[in-house]
Amino acid sequence: MDWLFFIEVSLAGIGAGSLYALTAIAFVLIYKATRVINLAIGEMLMVGAYLFFALGAGWSLSWWLAIPMALVGGGLLGMLLERGVIRPMLGENPISVFMVTIGLGSILVGTVELIWTSAPRSLPGFMPDEAIFIGEAFIAPNTFWGFVIAAVVIALFLLLFRFWRGGVALRATASDQGAAWAMGINVPAVYSLAWGLAGMIAAGSGILLGAMSGVSPEMAMFGLTVLVVVIVGGLDSVFGALLAGLLIGWMESVVGVYLGGEYEHLVTFILLMLVLLVRPWGLFGSHEIERL
Amino acid sequence: MSVLELEGISLGFGGVQALSGVDLAVEEGTITAVIGPNGAGKTSLFNVISGFYRPQQGRVLLEGRNLTRLRPPRRASLGLGRTFQNIALFRGMTVLDNVKLGAHVRMRTGVFSAMWYLGAARREEARVREEIEREVFDFLEIDHIRRHPVAALPYGLQKRVELARALAMRPKILMLDEPVAGMNREEKEDMARFILDVKEEWGITVLMVEHDMGMVMDISDRVHVLNFGQVIASGEPAVVQKNPGVIQAYLGSGDVNSLRERLMGESA
Numbered sequence: 001m002d003w004l005f006f007i008e009v010s011l012a013g014i015g016a017g018s019l020y021a022l023t024a025i026a027f028v029l030i031y032k033a034t035r036v037i038n039l040a041i042g043e044m045l046m047v048g049a050y051l052f053f054a055l056g057a058g059w060s061l062s063w064w065l066a067i068p069m070a071l072v073g074g075g076l077l078g079m080l081l082e083r084g085v086i087r088p089m090l091g092e093n094p095i096s097v098f099m100v101t102i103g104l105g106s107i108l109v110g111t112v113e114l115i116w117t118s119a120p121r122s123l124p125g126f127m128p129d130e131a132i133f134i135g136e137a138f139i140a141p142n143t144f145w146g147f148v149i150a151a152v153v154i155a156l157f158l159l160l161f162r163f164w165r166g167g168v169a170l171r172a173t174a175s176d177q178g179a180a181w182a183m184g185i186n187v188p189a190v191y192s193l194a195w196g197l198a199g200m201i202a203a204g205s206g207i208l209l210g211a212m213s214g215v216s217p218e219m220a221m222f223g224l225t226v227l228v229v230v231i232v233g234g235l236d237s238v239f240g241a242l243l244a245g246l247l248i249g250w251m252e253s254v255v256g257v258y259l260g261g262e263y264e265h266l267v268t269f270i271l272l273m274l275v276l277l278v279r280p281w282g283l284f285g286s287h288e289i290e291r292l
Numbered sequence: 293m294s295v296l297e298l299e300g301i302s303l304g305f306g307g308v309q310a311l312s313g314v315d316l317a318v319e320e321g322t323i324t325a326v327i328g329p330n331g332a333g334k335t336s337l338f339n340v341i342s343g344f345y346r347p348q349q350g351r352v353l354l355e356g357r358n359l360t361r362l363r364p365p366r367r368a369s370l371g372l373g374r375t376f377q378n379i380a381l382f383r384g385m386t387v388l389d390n391v392k393l394g395a396h397v398r399m400r401t402g403v404f405s406a407m408w409y410l411g412a413a414r415r416e417e418a419r420v421r422e423e424i425e426r427e428v429f430d431f432l433e434i435d436h437i438r439r440h441p442v443a444a445l446p447y448g449l450q451k452r453v454e455l456a457r458a459l460a461m462r463p464k465i466l467m468l469d470e471p472v473a474g475m476n477r478e479e480k481e482d483m484a485r486f487i488l489d490v491k492e493e494w495g496i497t498v499l500m501v502e503h504d505m506g507m508v509m510d511i512s513d514r515v516h517v518l519n520f521g522q523v524i525a526s527g528e529p530a531v532v533q534k535n536p537g538v539i540q541a542y543l544g545s546g547d548v549n550s551l552r553e554r555l556m557g558e559s560a
Contacts, residue, residue, distance in 0.1 A: 165399070165413065172382045172393050179380035182342055183461070184368035184397030 007137045009257045010250055015143035016212070017249020018150035023205040023222065024229045024241035025157060026198035032174040032236050033194030035094065036086055039101045041202055042223015043108035044081075048074040048203020049123070049210035049219060050112050056124040063126035070207060071200050078199020079192050087191065109217050120216040127211060146208040153204060154242065157197075161238070166193060174236070225252075228268055232275045234285020244283065295320040295497050296465055301340055301350035303333075303521075310336040311347065311521040318465065318514075323491050323498040325508045325529075328518035329541060334501040335377060337518065338469055341499075342374050343367045354464070369397040373463030375454045377470045377501075381442045387453050388421075388438040391428060394460030395420045428456045431493075432486060448479035455486065459494070466490060468500040472507055480504065484511050509533065517541070 023045055030038045038044075051073045055066035081104060089097045127145040131138060161167040172180040173190045181187050209219060229248050233240025248268055256264045275283065294317040303311040311333045318324045326334050339345045341352055343364040352359045359367055373394070382390050399416060429435040432452050437445065442453055451471065458466055471487065472480040484507050490496050502508050508515060508529065515532045517525040519541040525532050532538055 165396070165417075168389070168393065169396070171385065175382040175384055176380045178344070179376065179382065180393075181344070181364045182368060182374050182376075182380075183393055183457070184365045185393075186365045 004136055006254075008139070009253050011134065011137055011139050012143055013250035013253025014246055015139065015147040015249070016253060017246040018147045018154075019205050019209050019212075019222075019245075020226055020229045020249050021242045021245025022150045022154060022208075023202060023226045024233065024245045025154060025238060026201040026205070027226055027230050028233075028236060028238055028241045029170075029194050029198045029201070031230070033170055034082070034086065034191050036101065037094070037098045037235070038198075039098065039223065039227065040081070040105035040108060041198075041226055042220040043105040044074065044077060044199055044202040045206035045209065045222060046112060046215075046217060046219040047077060047108055048199075048206035049215045050116055050206075051203065052207045052210065053116070053121055053123055053215050056126075057121070063124060066124075067126065067207060071203050074203020074206070075196040075200035078195040078197070078202070081199075082191055082195035086195070087188070105220065105223070109220055113217050118217050120214050122214050123207070123210045125211070140212075142212045146212055149208060150205070153201065157201070158238070166190075170194060225265075225268060228272045231282055232272060234282025236286055237282065237284035240282055240284030293320050294318060295355055296341070296499065297351075297353040298337075298341070299351045299353070301337070301347045301352070303336055303340055303345055303347045309521050311340065314350070314518070314521070314523055316516055316523060316526070318497060318499050320497055321491065321495065322513040323487065323500070323511055324514045324516065325512040326499070326501045326516050326518060327503070327505075327508055332518040333521040334518055335469060336521075338374065338467055338501060341467065342372055365397075368461065368463075371462075371464030372467065373458040373461040373465070374467035375451075375458050375469055375471065377473065379447075379450045379454055381450060381454055381457070383441075383443040385442065386438065387434060387440055387442055387445070387456075388424075390442055390453055391424055391438075391456045391460045392417075392421060394457035395424060395462075397461055424460050428459050431489070432456050432459075448475050448482075451475065451479075451483065452486070455483075459490065459496075463496060465497045465499055468498065468502075470502055471500060472502065472504050480507060487511060 023041060026044075027038060027041045030036055030041075048070055052066055052070035055061050055069050056063055059066075061069070085100060085104060086097065089100060127142055129141050132141050132144040133139075161171065169180070169185045169190055170193065172183070172185055173187055177187055180190070206219065209222060225248065229244045230241055232248065233242070233244030248271070251267055251271065252264045255267045259267075296318040298314055298316040301311050301314040302309070314333075314337065316326075316337075326337060328334055336345060340347050343359070343362060343366075347360070350360075354367075354370055354372065357370070359370070362370075382393065385393075398420065425435070425438070429438060432455060434449065434452055434456060437449065442450060445453065455468070455471070468487070472483050475483065487498055487500070488511055491498055500512075512529050515525075515527065515529050516523055517532060517535075517538050524541060525535045525538045527535075
């Protein structure tokens with residue numbers, strides 16, 4: 001066995017996995033704060049990538065202007081979806097809300113196809129493109145920088161979640177809405193905050209993913225693997241999402257190279273089934289997660 | 293002077309009338325208890341006061357100010373602190389974090405400015421935290437567990453942490469929903485002592501719903517009795533206790549001896 005090659009494949013997988021982890025955090029954030037299983041997360045990610053494409057390629061803005069604008073756009077989209085669609089559904093059956101997010105996903109894909117057609121596009125480059133070597137192992141620069149950026153964003157997010165008072169309000173709301181409400185925490189504002197932040201994070205992963213593998217409406221399928229990641233990690237566990245994201249990214253890469261691309265998803269879903277059989281609440285989720 | 297007044301509160305859920313025309317006044321500096329049989333509307337009344345339910349009719353006045361249209365967080369910042377019947381602590385957080393969240397309403401730096409002006413927000417947090425440790429933790433004797441995650445604490449201590457969180461809000465009125473439910477005798481006595489001290493040392497008006505008649509009669513200054521969503525008696529504990537309507541509605545059927553007699557009679 002060629003160990004160098006194995007390491008290179010693993011590194012590429014972990015790089016891809018960092019994007020799973022990042023997007024999974026957006027998913028977990030929404031789930032924790034509002035108990036909504038948001039199946040439109042992949043589509044939110046795709047919209048973020050297209051926003052960057054429109055600003056960076058369409059309007060030819062430089063990347064340091066286009067990226068923050070796309071992130072803000074993604075955040076606004078998240079808040080808009082929460083305020084306009086999710087909040088009116090408050091108190092409805094969780095399955096209805098879940099179905100609504102599927103519908104939202106289709107609408108977002110449709111809108112993107114109407115505006116930009118379904119042809120694949122490539123994003124303007126914004127990352128350094130010298131080849132990166134760790135020891136002797138080669139990593140594609142986009143994968144490497146994608147990983148670094150994802151790691152920094154995740155670290156920042158964890159710090160915010162832990163120390164910022166808004167993060168504390170978020171955790172309190174996640175833990176007990178009624179009590180948070182009675183303690184003077186503005187719960188609807190926390191909902192907006194959670195969806196806004198999640199929209200921003202999703203847009204960020206969309207831009208990174210787009211930089212690695214191009215932009216097309218099919219990017220939304222990324223959300224499906226993210227769903228597997230969060231179920232494996234435990235719907236409400238940030239740590240679980242991180243670990244499962246890296247694990248599944250690595251697994252897909254290794255399996256794809258050594259067994260062939262058609263096995264990638266097979267192995268992912270076998271893992272999902274195994275985890276569901278042994279620990280239905282995920283590796284790190286809390287036990288009381290209800291069944292859907 | 294009444295610090296909290298309810299005027300003609302009516303609340304229905306579909307066909308069920310939970311509260312009908314409830315008038316109730318809480319005098320400043322008292323411990324006021326609301327009692328009544330199960331399903332009498334006590335918790336509904338609490339939820340109307342703290343704003344979880346919006347009554348179809350009537351007004352809630354805090355120091356003469358109409359709260360009826362305000363949402364719970366606003367009411368909390370105006371001085372309504374409460375605990376819940378089933379402990380509603382933030383599980384997964386430490387005792388200190390839980391209690392600090394009670395002080396959330398008192399922070400003057402906003403949530404967003406807290407991100408930009410980390411210095412000022414940090415200082416304010418440190419000050420509030422120091423205040424909490426000095427006053428609330430010492431008072432409730434929970435200083436030794438402040439780093440513990442709340443979920444791992446025994447029931448009686450969890451109840452006490454919930455009280456601490458409500459006190460950290462520095463409320464004008466402290467609402468306690470069954471503060472001693474499910475406690476053993478010793479825990480009950482501790483809690484009763486704390487509630488009395490809250491009134492006497494902190495000068496906070498207490499409004500509580502409680503089933504434990506012994507405790508209600510011991511520490512309350514006034515008692516209101518609810519039955520089928522209506523106030524059927526109000527007054528000092530000793531007076532209410534003797535009210536025939538109350539005995540019939542509540543004390544009679546709740547009395548252990550008469551219950552035992554009835555049960556024995558049936559089995560014999």
